[in-house]
Amino acid sequence: MAFDYDLFVIGGGSGGVRAARVAAQGGARVALAEESRYGGTCVIRGCVPKKLMVFASEFRGAMTDAQAYGWTVEAGGFDWPAFRTKLHAELDWLENVYRGNLHKAGVETYESRARLVDPHTVELADGTRVSAAHILIATGGWPVKPDLPGAEHAITSNEIFHLDRLPKSMLIVGGGYIACEFACILNGLGVEVTQFYRGAQILRGFDDEARGLVSDEMIASGVNLHLGTNIEAMEEGDGGYRVTATNGTKATFETVMFATGRAPNTQQMGLEEAGVTLGRNGEIVVDQYSQTGVPSIYAIGDVTDRVNLTPVAIREGMAFVETVFKGNPTPVDHELIPTAIFTQPEMGTIGLSEDAARAQEPVDVYTTSFRPMHTAFADRPDRVLMKLIVSRASRRVLGCHIVAPGAGEMIQLAGIAVKMGATKEDFDRTVAVHPTMSEELVTLKTPVDAA
Missing domain, CATH: 3.50.50.60 (FAD/NAD(P)-binding domain)
Structure with a gap:
């Protein structure tokens, strides 16, 4: 049977766009439908605007610190409308980058909601139907409100x-x-x-x-x-x-x-009618290759409710292309994913928590909490934390947890070592960068609890 496309992607977020673009660059005939804005949750209503708001919110403390360091600071109040205008302009620019990359790769785009008719057919909102050898669902998730009065x-x-x-x-x-x-x-x-x-x-x-x-x-x-x-x-x-x-x-x-909480975007998409199995929370059930029970239909990202992070959705999209279009079956690796929480202070983490590690095997825990130089000089009481969870048998670092300004940047680099299987002794052999907060990760000598 001749299909209109080799691949039809439903969803223009980070995972769907990456899969569509890379498949098209490899010579596949690809189309993508998006009912809202390109970039999805991360670019339009998640990671990017949130991080810019984090930056904006940190200046109040930074101005106070500046005074403690001898600067004369005269600042007015925060101008939300001015910030919001610039924020939305930045998001518009990023969305255009996404659109442009799809166009340059030769992906045909539809500004429309799409639903499944059968394992090889997609119907757009205006009733148009197109066929594809493979269909990739990348519709992400959506915030849910509790069922209560008001x-x-x-x-x-x-x-x-x-x-x-x-x-x-x-x-x-x-x-x-x-x-x-x-x-x-x-x-x-x-x-x-x-x-x-x-x-x-x-x-x-x-x-x-x-x-x-x-x-x-x-x-x-x-x-x-x-x-x-x-x-x-x-x-x-x-x-x-x-x-x-x-x-x-x-x-x-x-x-x-x-x-x-957030729920997978699977409502009124014709998934179950097409034979796709949904889990108890509405997520699309897939195997290690992101394939559903219907051989021609795959799903990646938050709609599968596996690891709901933008870089994971992108990795899943790349693995999908390798598996389906490059003849290189590539399972998705969801082990040892570094992540950051942009609270104040930030938290960066990879691997097992102390409780999870102790439930698995005997471990040594190395930890320290202290007032960092920057804020101590400004006479602020803020504390930071550096923590390593180490297997007593293999000496591998099973978990690394950082609570500190810039923890997201630190855990990205520490995550490489943990992913590679570094031992506590590998950390110990690394010369400290002084004076930094992160040097504590390579100078921790004595377990706090050897029970």
């Missing part, structure tokens, strides 16, 4: 970049990295931030000591963090929204933001 009045991380003005007060509900990052960002921009999290500690799944320090530093910086607390209901009132907490307290916030 939730329709709240915003999510999607809307945070489009506010007409910054509110005086905001309640953020959630304890994951998105909730914590925006709590720090908005606090830094001068918003009075309250955060509710139903669990005993924020950042579930990360190393306990590391997330405990992040929590302490967030509270010290002014975030009004309430653990073991959830929102029960909210209603419109004078000056904002009247919120009832599960502990019975009531308070009014100008804006409420839910960061309580």
Whole structure:
């Protein structure tokens, strides 16, 4: 059977665009459909605008530090409309880069929602149908709000970049990295931030000591963090929204933001009708090669709910092209992925947490927490953490956890060593770069707990 295309990609985020572009560069006939904006969550409503907001929010502390270092600083308040205008211009430019790269690679694009009709047919919103030998689903995820009274009045991380003005007060509900990052960002921009999290500690799944320090530093910086607390209901009132907490307290916030989870974008796409299996959370079930139970249909990125990170989606897209178009079956490697959480201070992590490592085998834990030179001189109490989890048997570093300004930059480089299987002795043989915070990673001599 002759198909219109060798590959049809549904979704113009980082993973879908990369797969489409590389496949087309290799000579495949490729089309891509995107119903919204090119660049997806990362470029349009995630990593990129968030990181720019992180940069903006850090200047308040930097100006205070500058005074401690002898500078005369005269700064006005933060101009949100001016920043937002420049932010959106940057995102427009990046979207055009994505569009341009697809065009240069010869990918035919459709500005349309698309759904499956059968294993080889895609239907666009206007009813047009096209066929493809292979179909790749890369539609990402979307924030979800809890089912409770008044939730329709709240915003999510999607809307945070489009506010007409910054509110005086905001309640953020959630304890994951998105909730914590925006709590720090908005606090830094001068918003009075309250955060509710139903669990005993924020950042579930990360190393306990590391997330405990992040929590302490967030509270010290002014975030009004309430653990073991959830929102029960909210209603419109004078000056904002009247919120009832599960502990019975009531308070009014100008804006409420839910960061309580994301769901795969698989609704009304014809997936199950085409024979694609969905998991309990709506994710597309795939094998190690990102292939669904339907041989011609693949899926990558957040829509599969494996490891929901932009660089992982890109890697999955590249592995898909290698497998399907280059005759080189390439399973996706989801082991030992370094990641960063852009709270203030940042957390960088790779490998096992202390608890997970101890559950697996006997380990030695090397850790230190201290006041770094930069902030100590400015007479700030901020602390940082450097931590290595080491297998007692093999001496391999099983986990590395950093809480410090610039932790994201540090963990990228430390991650290379951990991915390569470096031992504690390999770290020890590396000469320290002095004076730096990260030198502590190669000067840790004594395990804190050899139990």
